[in-house]
Amino acid sequence: xxxxxTKLIKDNKxxxxxxxxxxxxxxxxxxxxxxxxxxxxxxxxxxxxxTVWNSVLNYDPSREADRIIVSLRLPRELGxxxxxxxxxxxxxxxxxxxxxxxxxxxxLGLNAGASLALACVFAFNTGANYFTVMMISFIGAGIxxxxxxxxxxxxxxxxxxxxxTLAGAAxxxxxxxxxxxxxxxxxxxxxxxxxxxxxxSGTNWEQLKLIVPVVIVGILIAVMFSRQLxxxxxxxxxxRGLGQRTLLTKIVLMTVVLILAGAAxxxxxxxxxxxxxxxxxxxxxxxxDYRWIIPCSAMFGSVLMVxxxxxxxxxxxxxxxxxxxxxxxIGVPFFLYLARKGGRKLS
Amino acid sequence: xxxxxxxxxRITTIAAIILLLAVFVxxxxxxFASLTPEELFRTIIGQGTPRENLILFEFxxxxxxxxxxxxxxxxxxxxxxxxxxxNPLSDPGILGINAGAGLxxxxxxxxxxxxxxxxxxxxxxFALAGGMATAAVIYIMSYIKGEGVEPxxxxxxxxxxxxxxxxxxxxxxxxxxxxxxxxxxxWIAGRIWGDDWMFVLSxxxxxxxxxPITILKSNVLNTLNLHENVSIGVxxxxxxxxxxxxxxxxxxxxxxxxxxxxxxFVGLMAPHIARSLVGPRHQAFLPVAALxxxxxLLAADTIGRVVLDPSGIPAGIIVTIIGAPYFMxxxxxx
Numbered sequence: 001x002x003x004x005x006t007k008l009i010k011d012n013k014x015x016x017x018x019x020x021x022x023x024x025x026x027x028x029x030x031x032x033x034x035x036x037x038x039x040x041x042x043x044x045x046x047x048x049x050x051t052v053w054n055s056v057l058n059y060d061p062s063r064e065a066d067r068i069i070v071s072l073r074l075p076r077e078l079g080x081x082x083x084x085x086x087x088x089x090x091x092x093x094x095x096x097x098x099x100x101x102x103x104x105x106x107x108l109g110l111n112a113g114a115s116l117a118l119a120c121v122f123a124f125n126t127g128a129n130y131f132t133v134m135m136i137s138f139i140g141a142g143i144x145x146x147x148x149x150x151x152x153x154x155x156x157x158x159x160x161x162x163x164x165t166l167a168g169a170a171x172x173x174x175x176x177x178x179x180x181x182x183x184x185x186x187x188x189x190x191x192x193x194x195x196x197x198x199x200x201s202g203t204n205w206e207q208l209k210l211i212v213p214v215v216i217v218g219i220l221i222a223v224m225f226s227r228q229l230x231x232x233x234x235x236x237x238x239x240r241g242l243g244q245r246t247l248l249t250k251i252v253l254m255t256v257v258l259i260l261a262g263a264a265x266x267x268x269x270x271x272x273x274x275x276x277x278x279x280x281x282x283x284x285x286x287x288x289d290y291r292w293i294i295p296c297s298a299m300f301g302s303v304l305m306v307x308x309x310x311x312x313x314x315x316x317x318x319x320x321x322x323x324x325x326x327x328x329x330i331g332v333p334f335f336l337y338l339a340r341k342g343g344r345k346l347s
Numbered sequence: 348x349x350x351x352x353x354x355x356x357r358i359t360t361i362a363a364i365i366l367l368l369a370v371f372v373x374x375x376x377x378x379f380a381s382l383t384p385e386e387l388f389r390t391i392i393g394q395g396t397p398r399e400n401l402i403l404f405e406f407x408x409x410x411x412x413x414x415x416x417x418x419x420x421x422x423x424x425x426x427x428x429x430x431x432x433x434n435p436l437s438d439p440g441i442l443g444i445n446a447g448a449g450l451x452x453x454x455x456x457x458x459x460x461x462x463x464x465x466x467x468x469x470x471x472x473f474a475l476a477g478g479m480a481t482a483a484v485i486y487i488m489s490y491i492k493g494e495g496v497e498p499x500x501x502x503x504x505x506x507x508x509x510x511x512x513x514x515x516x517x518x519x520x521x522x523x524x525x526x527x528x529x530x531x532x533x534w535i536a537g538r539i540w541g542d543d544w545m546f547v548l549s550x551x552x553x554x555x556x557x558x559p560i561t562i563l564k565s566n567v568l569n570t571l572n573l574h575e576n577v578s579i580g581v582x583x584x585x586x587x588x589x590x591x592x593x594x595x596x597x598x599x600x601x602x603x604x605x606x607x608x609x610x611x612f613v614g615l616m617a618p619h620i621a622r623s624l625v626g627p628r629h630q631a632f633l634p635v636a637a638l639x640x641x642x643x644l645l646a647a648d649t650i651g652r653v654v655l656d657p658s659g660i661p662a663g664i665i666v667t668i669i670g671a672p673y674f675m676x677x678x679x680x681x
Contacts, residue, residue: 173440177663184533
């Protein structure tokens, strides 16, 4: 019980590779710009790279290409990038906090809660502006998460990964059933289904103006608390042994998760698996220090979503394949692999 | 097995049958175009007016039978899964089998029309193929050499797969036209759509063949519920019996959801309630579980039909609203 700090950390083997992390951030940023450029240039109207570059720098509304780029494609790709970062960071925080390798806002009831809240908005107040929609989906995500964690901590064995995942499945089933019931009754099912299946097609500047600052502030707070998160990921007792005020840390981090997941769902609907996959890949690459995991997850999540959205948009043109499906296709084998491994350790 | 236990099983069974009849009468007596109990009695003994005959025999009875049969199928399916996995939280819905069947239903709707007469018989086969494939993937993914199926992993894989298949279903369904989409949305939500005698006929063989077979296998289930080594010790061919029972369970679930829609939690709740009433011996609790499954689904459908008349709420949603909290209660208690 009287271990020193260094001993505790050594026992739990925090290892990190800052060099790899730096390379990911730098290379990821270049890759993000390149994939956004690619995403903007392909589609119904093919636009070449110099034109893209030119219209971003000197926007001229009289040119058609510029209008397509600036009013349709650019916001869409920015939306994809910001949402990917939000999902990935919220997944990383949840996995670290709960020490549950299967944690993800989609599996733990947050997305279902936010979707139910959205169904209510569509059903009862069609004239709601985007700010209201976003606030309501925060509340919905909070209700979902509250139910899952409340249930997990009520049960005798405590919050084991399997319990939390099962509680998440039950809460998701309940909340999405309620949402479906509302959608069927008010006959707005197909509108909502596209939202639920996930799509960034309708993103506009108004939404971005609201969501980008929210997500960036969320990620910054996450980075500020990343040292505490690393310690928390060794387990509650270790963290307390090191003198951490775990309750405060948990409240802050949980709030960040709700804000990130809620904002992302309000923009693109429930996309599972980004939050699950990305942190695992990043941990594999940069180690177990969340000061690196969080920024790298954000970068990785952005690139993944932009690429997935581009693929979803072009694979079956002119139809839009919901990007959630593309992500699920990549994510499911990954989930199965993790579940098969038994999810025994996080490091 | 002593006299008081036998008495208890007998009383429970009789009480369950009486309850089922009561729900049946309530179901006929409520909602749009209803019959009072006297009218119902008169119609059953053949003295009904043409209107009463039409309501009972053409509208109400087929749907009631589909609800009861599907409820029974799901309940027994869940009971088998719970015993085989030694996991009290198993259920065809939670394990993703319904989701697999559902995905194949959308695939069917995308490529064939809903209206042809072959629809009725082919759709359950499609659902069955989807359910079987899902079960196979879950089984393979959770099998450890030398140890058998690991229950925790089984549930985890099932939950993950269910989420994924549900996502794929939603994705495909956004491309359906309005009418097919509306069928699909209702199917997923678990609206009992088979309200014609033909549906009763397409479901009935599955139920009346597979449920008695399961009851005959009660002793196998009793031993499989113990440790694997005990089963081998008493001479049960574990590998083969387990595969046969899983296939029966998947077939019951898929056939039921094909005509009734994606309904979860009946397979979870009914066996639990039955076990708490008559104990864990399969000879006693399987028939009781089947009866309770029928009662649950018929009651849910009746509530859904009467609430928010005339469009109603799908039975699957009512069952989930009751069942999910029950699942949470089990989770918290266990």
